Amino acid sequence: MTSAMEKYVFVLLLFATAITNAQDNDCVSRQMAKAGKWTKLKETVKAAPADLAVQRRFYNAVHDPLQVAYQPRGLDAAYSGSFQPAQYSQPIPYWYYTLFAERYICEGDALVLNKFDITSMFRVEFNYVSFVEIYDTAAADNPLGFRVLREGIPEEMRPGIWQFRDATTSLGAGLEGITKNWLITYDGQLPWTFVTRREFLQKRKRLLQKELAGESTRLKEKIAGWEEMKKYKEQEYKSDPAKLAAYLSGTHNPAIEREKANYQRSIAGYQNGLERLDDQLSAPADELNKRAIVIKSTQNNFDYGFTDNMVPFAELLIKPNPAYFKKYASGAVPQMITVSIRYDAKNAVMVEFAKAMEQNLRLDYLKSFIGKSAPAAVAAALPVKPQTGSNGNKAPETAVPVQKAPTSTKITKATPDKGMATEPGPKQRGNYVSGILSAPAGIAVTVGYGNNELTITPQKSKEQLYGSNPFRFTSSLKNGESFDLGIRKLPGNLKAVVYRGKGNVPEDTGKIRVGVDYKYELLSRSSDDKKFSNFYETAAPAVAGMDGEEGRYICFISWTKGFAGNDGKFRQVFWRDRNTGITKMISVAPDGSPADADCALPTISADGKKVVFESKATNLVTGDQNKAKDIFLWRASTNSIELVSKAADGGNSNGESYDAMIAGNGSYVVFTSDAVNMTSVPRGRSQYNIFLRDLPEGKTQMLSVDPVTKTGGNGIKASISFDGSRVSFCSPSNTLVANDNNNLWDIFLWEKGRGGLRRISFTQDGKERNQGDESGSRQVSSTLSGNGQYVVYSTTASNMVPGDVLKYQDVFVYDINSNQLQVASFSNNGEPGNHDSPIEQGERLAISYDGTWVAFSTKASNLGAPGSNIILYNTQTKTKQVVTDTKGSYVGRPAISYSGSYVVFGKSEALDQRSGAAFGDNGGGLFAFFTGNGPCRDCEY
Incomplete structure (x- = not known):
């Protein structure tokens, strides 16, 4: 884009922003003038009648005064209750009161209630803590052996009233909010106890000893599995000794040797880990008696270190405190109360809602409930008293901040030039x-x-x-x-x-x-910058980070020997924090050894803390015996791996699973599989289908369902929106929707809460696409924007848009909401690209969260750069930005960050130039290009 054009576009953007701000202010004024109403939602009642009577008294004691004191503005106050009995993991009855803020939105001059926008809420929980399991006396289901109190250490404001630090909270759809939490208990007591370092180390030692003892059994099971396979092959190749010999020498015997070698590594790893645990247990008693706040080692998979503060990746360990709970005539007597206010800090209506909830929060009145079978009477018109701290001073009227939730941005002192101050320092006039x-x-x-x-x-x-x-x-x-x-x-x-x-x-x-x-930063490098993985040994990058951490986190595949712990035998998954420089291999077994088979196609959640990938490895989780490709999830919080592609009963699936993508919010994973035991839906005549895994719920559903037969209808290469509410995928089937008559692959859309599927690969004039210059068996990847509004894919069809007279593959962007189609791979003067975009057939394309930016590789030479480069297309201005502009080198598939600030890709030449010389390997590698189209990787903007 020319300088003059850039200035013109910039002026237009400023003008548009000014208009938008004025419209936003007018909308907020109308919203705040709107008096909302109170509405009652359906309740969940499972408690026994006697307990329910007690629960109702306290529920009403929360709701009745609040309804009198609070007049909703710009929203409807929709309230509900859940009344539960004692259960296996909840030995005493529990219940909670929830008030949802259903927001009015501006549509033209009208205000319309959006009942589905319930991201902000007020909740009071009795005998229950939603953010941590405190009753379960069984061993925690994580490698730490204890529960993790993710909200951190609470402060006792006054006896029995505790407050947690404000926490950032995902609200879905790319939004991040704030949650404020209080806990009300018996004076000076907590319903859990903190774990000491000694307790953690001793339990960790027992866990490693148990795992070490089980290694020989696991080795026998693995060898037995290979021996079973050998018998099967002996039967299969009974009449072909040459094939049998080739199998034994090329597959069976090396596998046995590999299993034995892995066993030896595991034994050595456990033994070394136990030795280091003994060293830690020899620390002075005052150190071992400290509260256990642990951090997973980045150097050794078995080790944990300690910290005294809640720094990033630190985990505060707790265990149940049975002595806290007392026996009463009714089990429903409140023994602890949790209060939370969750809200969108960027939304003025929700900020006012949060203020009102905190102003009407009578913590001392709630404290009087503890240990009682009925609440004390309270006048409906009781004035709101300001909360006071433990020192008796009045707290501010409200502590609700009107700003972004805090981030991990690190501020360090800068070096001044010629005496000019770089920090505010003492106040000066002016x-x-x-x-x-x-x-x-x-x-x-x-x-x-x-x-x-x-x-x-x-x-x-x-x-x-x-x-x-x-x-x-x-x-x-x-x-x-x-x-x-x-x-x-x-x-x-x-x-x-x-x-x-x-x-x-x-x-x-x-x-x-x-x-x-x-401009170009080399990413495929070790933490100490001593080892590099070049273009030819690196693939499949994905990028994450948002809200002040744009493009900070990267994951990718590498098979470079010696790179970040890789032995070079298989392709492994790596995760890098660009701000700290840490690169770590994450496709590792519990014993710290690399995956024992190739890994592929990682994707990453928007916060950079979860990665999913596919692999045939058998050592990443215990009990993986299906000898098939599976989908795995790595969590940064625990540095552990779990199986995603499970059967409906929680066991191994009976088929191959691949092409996985994790939703931006980290709660859903969509993937392709030919397994038939993941759901109750029969496979029918289909070969492979699309499945959606709900990680918090632990449930899987099939999405590519034939509407007539109610069986699998075929689906491949799925993509998912940020909140998991929309999924796009490719299918060759002509029975998924009515009137599918082109007998070709198409792109289909699944929407949560909407029955049936929707075809979205029509031409610009709404007709079916033709075959173009591609085979009928082509498999095409579509990619949804994070907000779920746009889908981008490629095809050689010649009737998608007017003027597509060449037979090359082109990039198309479809607006799902408006049914508008545009082509991204034509030149700026409207001519078709003179070669394929993207380079590979049906290659996955990259699109930013809001759909503004699309990145793709191209062989075309008339899009602003020579062939074999990366182009960035703006769907709003219809303009292009050149990401790479080189000749004679190879380029890989790009990925794009949340707002479009960074494009990550592989290139076979060294692009990162520092001090006049190439940084890294002359064979190139993975690079991040800073587009300047949004915030940087540590920018609050």
Whole structure:
């Protein structure tokens, strides 16, 4: 795009933003003027009558005063209750009161109630804590052996009233909110106890000893399995000794040797881990008696370290406290109460809702419920009293922040230039231009406005390769003066974007954000930058990170020997934190050894903390005996792997599973499988189908169901929206929807809560696509945008849009909501691309969360770059941005970050140039390109 055009587009965007802001303000005003109503939702009642009577008294004591005191604004207050009996994991009856904020939204001049927008809520739980299991006396179902209190350590505000730190919460659909939690207990007591370091180490030691003892049995089982397979092959090749000999020498015998070698590695790993545990247990008693806050080692899969604070990836361990619970005539007597307020901090209506809930929160009145069979009387018009802290001082009227939830952004001191201060320091009179610079550590960046310049150099650190630094100019400005801050000096291998750099004094002086990053950063490198994985030994990148961590996390496949612990025998999955520089192999067995078969096609959740991938490995989880390709999930929180592609009874599936994708919110996984025991739906005449796994619920359902036969209808290569409510997939079947007459593959859409499927691969004028220059058996990957509005895919069909006179593969973007189709791989003057886009047949394409940006590889030479490069297309402006512009090298499939700020891809030449030389391997590798189209990887923007 030319400089003039960029300025023109920028002005248009500013104008559009101003109009949007004005419209938003008008909408909020109308919303807040709208008086909502109270509505009662359906209750869940399972408690025994005697207990239910007690539960009702306390439920009403919460609801009745609140309904009198609170007038909903911009929303309807929809309330409900759940009344439960004592159960296996809940030895005393429990119940809770929930108030959902059903928001009114603006549609033109009208306000319309959106009953499905219930991301904000107020809840009071009795004898129940939703965020941790506190009753279960059995061993925790994780490698730690104990439960994890993810909300952190609560502070006792006054006797029996505890408050947790505000926590960031996923609200679905790409939104992140805030949850505020309180716990009410007996004075000075908690319903759980904290685990000591000694307890953790001793239990960990017993666990490793048990695993070590079971290794010989597992080896025998694996060898027995291979011997069974050998018998089968002996029968199969009875008349062909040459084939049998080839099988024995090429498959069977190496497998036996591999199993024995893995066994020896496992034994050594367990023994070394036990030795290190003994070393940790020899620490002084005062250290061992400390509260156990553990962090998984990045160096050894068996080891855990300790920290005194809740730092990232730290886990606070707890265990049940049976002595806390007392016996009463009724088991439904409240013995603990949990209060939570969850809300969208970027939505003015929900912020006001959260304020009102906290203002009407009578913690001392709720405290009076503990140990009682009935609540004390309270007047309906009881005035709201300000809460006081343990020191007796009044707390602020409300503690609800109107801002983004806190992130892990690290602020480090910058280096000033020529005496210019970079931190606010003591207050001075006047107005000073200030902001935050986010950049790679050790890189000097000069910014300036007018005659003022300031150079900031983020400090280098082994633990932080990228971070944010405050800066401030020393020249004072008068009220009403304007400024226009820009980049004055920057190394040639970097790119910078100034956010909100132009404004007036005083209202805009502190809002500036500057994002700086490498144009191309090499990603396929070890944590110590001593080992690199080149283009020819690296594949399938995926990128994650959002809300201040855009593009921070990467996962990919590598088979480079010696790379981050890989022995080079199989393709393994790796995860990298670009800000800290940590690269770790995550496709590892419980004993720390690499997967014993190839892994492929990883995808990653939006927060970067969950990765799914496919593999035939048998050592990643215990009991994997189906000898088939499975789908696995890695969790950063526990550094552990679990099986996703399970049978309906929780056992092994009886078929191959592949092409998995995890939803952005990390709660759902969609994949293809030919297994027939995952659900109760028969496979029918289909060969493979699409399955959706609900991770929190542990349930799987088939999506590619034939509407007539109610059996499997065939489906492959699925994609899923951020919240899991929409799934797209390819199918050659002509029976999934009515009037499918082209006898070709098509793209279909499944929508949660909507019966049946929808075909979405029509031409621009709404007709069926033709076959183009492709085989009838082609399999095509579609990709949904995170918000579920757009789907992107490729085809050689010649009737998709007018003027497609060439027979090459093109990239098409379909707006599911408006039924509009556009082509992304035509030149800027409307001519078809003169070669295939993407390069591979039916290759998966990349699209940003809101569908604005689409990235694809191309062989075409008329899209702005030579063939074998990456192009970035804007679906709103219909313009293109060149990501790579090289000749004579290979390029891989791209991935794109949440907002489109980073495109990640493989290239067979060294693109990361530092100090005038190539960084990494001359054979290229995986790279991240900073587009500048959104926030950087540590930018609040």
